[in-house]
Amino acid sequence: MTQEEYATFESIEVSKEEILSCSYSSWYPILKNYTAKSRVIKPLPQTFLDYLGSDSIKLPPANNYDPELVINSDNEYSDWEDGEEADESHDNDDQNDQEDEEDTDANVKSITVEDFKDLHDQIIQGINDLGGAVTPKLNWSAPKDAKWIMPDNTIRCDHVNDIYLLLNTSDHIVDDLDYPFTGVDLEKGIDDDDEVKEKVEYELVLRKWLDVNPALEFRVFIKDNKIIGISQRDLNHYTYLESLKSEINDKIQSFVYETLIPELKDKLNLNKYIVDVYLPRPFNKAYIIDINPFSRKSSPLLFTWHELLLIDTFGDDEDNYELRLVNETNVGRFSKKEYSESQVPYDVVDASLNSQAMVELAREWDKLQMQQDQ
Incomplete structure (x- = not known):
């Protein structure tokens, strides 16, 4: 390889259509038998999107998680009425502070749950319908980088407030909202701001909570309808994985070539993407965790994007790839805690x-x- 070839930065062409096809509601109806039971709520009101993007959010009182609605004196229902008296007392205590804030932000209206009451009720109902515990995400991203804020260090949400808190805290969610088309080659004469403002039908996805073993999650890179690499998803060393490597590879390969690629190629015209799969014992079925666009926004994990893009996808060979695991020789590379850059306010x-x-x-x-x- 020449010095010029070493210096070349491999580009990745990704289209808006590919990104939109990787939106959860695009592929979930096709592959719902291979993923967790989900509830997709869309379109989301702009007030809710503004609520998630605000610097701080006001959560409903904790005692209003109960989905049974309270009837007030006007015979109208309210699921946050119980907290109003406490809020009023708190408001009186901090009246001077609020007056100062009103002087500086007189024209700014704070968004509360009352501004998207119907959606609030739908979320509560969705949690109940899915067994009482869910994991949330928007079109493409889950707030995994914000799990540090939860007591059990997961994105399991038992209550509606958990969802609001996770989504508002996550940098991944901000990226979904502000930069949905990162990596798309913009047409000449169109600037980035116009591209970002292009209408996206945002959706809130509630997935039934499943307690998965992170050691058995794998990221599969697919290009030109061929596997070009499989990486262990959790960057910790599990000694027993090496003995299962061949079996894991066979099961993932079978699922991808017999089910995933035919469905996405035929229904969504996708030929390159990244899929995170879960392969629980006894390894008789693969489950989809998520599908993401084939772009540098997703981590290559145990690979580098450069080496992935140099893999030859021409020809009929379906085994021209490597399954990589964290082992004793490379474990030191991944001593940094995942998402640690997002974990300190x-x-x-x-x-x-x-x-x-x-x-x-x-x-x-x-x-x-x-x-x-x-």
């Missing part, structure tokens, strides 16, 4: 540089805890 970073700010942060945290207890 900016408030904490700022406060760590200022002792007085740290005291104020602790006070605010105590106030929030007391409010939640009420």
Whole structure:
């Protein structure tokens, strides 16, 4: 290989059609027998999207998770009415602070759950219909980078507030909302802002919670309707995986070539994408975790994008790829905790540089805890 070839940066062409075809509601009806039972709610009201994108959000009172609606004095239902008295008391305590805020943000209306009441009710109903515990996502991304904020360090949501908190905290969700077409070659004369503002029918996906073994999740890279690489999804070393490598490879290959590729090629005209699959024991069926566009927005995990793009997909050979696992020789490369760059709030970073700010942060945290207890 010449020096010029080493210096070449391999480009990836991805179209808007491919990205939209990887939206959950596009492929779920085709492959729902191979993934978790889901509820897709769309289109989402703009008020809800603005709520998710705001710097801070106001959650409904914790005691209003119960889906049974309360009848008020006007014989109208409300599922957050119980918390209004507590909110009123809190408002009186902080009246001076609010007046200051109103002076600076007089023209800014804070978005609350009341602004998307119908959607709020649909989410509660969806959680109940799916067994009481779900994992949320938008069209393409799940808020895995925000799981640090949950007590059990997962994206399992038992209550509607869990969903709001995860989605608002996640950088992955922000990326879905603000940069849905990253990597698309824009037409000449059209700038990035116009492209981002192109209408996308956003959807909220609630998936039935399944307690999966992360050791048995794998990422499959598919290009020109051929597997070009399979990587272990969880970057921890599991000693027993090496003895199962051949069996895992055979099961994934069979599922991809016999089911996945024919369905997506025929129904969605997709010939390149990335699919995360779960292969639980006794390895008799593969399940789809997610399907993503074939672009650098997705991590290549144990590969590099450069080496993936150099794999020859011409010819009839379906075995021209490698299944890579984390082993004793490469485990040191992945000592960094996954999504760690998203796990420290900016408030904490700022406060760590200022002792007085740290005291104020602790006070605010105590106030929030007391409010939640009420």
